[in-house]
Amino acid sequence: xxxxxxxxxxxxxxxxxxxxxxxxxxxxxxxxxxxxxxxGLVVAGAVVxxxxxxxxxxxxxxxxxCASVTGTSTKPEFKVVECGAAEANYTIGKVxxxxxxxxxxxxxxxxxxxxRGPDSKLCLVPKLAEGKCYDSSSTTMGPSAxxxxxxxxxxxxxxxxxxxxxxxxxxxxxxxIPEPKLTVCFGVPENA
Numbered sequence: 001x002x003x004x005x006x007x008x009x010x011x012x013x014x015x016x017x018x019x020x021x022x023x024x025x026x027x028x029x030x031x032x033x034x035x036x037x038x039x040g041l042v043v044a045g046a047v048v049x050x051x052x053x054x055x056x057x058x059x060x061x062x063x064x065x066c067a068s069v070t071g072t073s074t075k076p077e078f079k080v081v082e083c084g085a086a087e088a089n090y091t092i093g094k095v096x097x098x099x100x101x102x103x104x105x106x107x108x109x110x111x112x113x114x115x116r117g118p119d120s121k122l123c124l125v126p127k128l129a130e131g132k133c134y135d136s137s138s139t140t141m142g143p144s145a146x147x148x149x150x151x152x153x154x155x156x157x158x159x160x161x162x163x164x165x166x167x168x169x170x171x172x173x174x175x176x177i178p179e180p181k182l183t184v185c186f187g188v189p190e191n192a
Contacts (some may be wrong), residue, residue: 058112058120063179065092069110069124069141076141078110078122089142093179094123106175108141125177130159133189148189158185 058078061067066083067090069076081088093107103109103123112120126143128134133148133155146153157172160183166174169185176183 058110058122061092061095061120061122063092063094066090066127067092067110067122067124069108071141072139073141076110078112089127090124091127091180092122093125093177096121096123105178107177123179125180125182128156128159128184130156132156153189154186155189156184157187158183160184 061080065080066085066088067078068081068085068087069078069090071077083091090108093105094103096103099111099113099119099121101121103121105123107123108126110120110122110124128143129145132145133150133153135144135146135150135152136154137152138144148155154173158169160168162181163183164176164178164181165183166176168174168183172185172187174183174185
């Protein structure tokens with residue numbers, strides 16, 4: 001019997017070496033997965049909010065711009081238009097920071113509650129012309145010019161931009177707008 005050890009496998013100098021096996025990647029921890037999910041929801045929410053903000057005319061409006069507001073007082077439709085456009089029936093007097101704020105004065109108010117995104121509240125100044133008559137009993141948004149002989153017509157007897165003082169109207173009914181300063185005096189049409 002031989003006590004010799006078996007010969008080891010021959011070693012070759014230029015033989016390819018076996019690539020080391022990299023360790024298996026660590027599985028993300030539960031906390032890491034939760035943080036990634038929360039971060040994904042925050043990013044998605046920001047995208048939706050931004051889309052609603054940047055596609056809402058009311059949210060993007062600035063004081064001094066003109067708007068077309070149509071529909072009824074319970075379901076108005078708002079869009080920003082050029083001030084010279086025939087459909088422009090309001091000027092935006094103030095943009096409020098919160099829907100709970102009040103416009104004050106004789107503004108018409110437009111509030112837009114977004115399902116997602118910012119809520120908006122605008123103080124609107126009706127575009128009126130001296131000498132024209134308007135329907136005082138209309139339930140639609142925006143001033144409706146009508147024939148002065150119609151029932152319910154009121155006439156603009158004075159239109160005074162740059163003035164916010166109802167006393168200049170005398171016996172006529174004043175509408176006073178603080179920003180931009182405007183006083184409109186209404187009276188009974190001469191042809192009524």
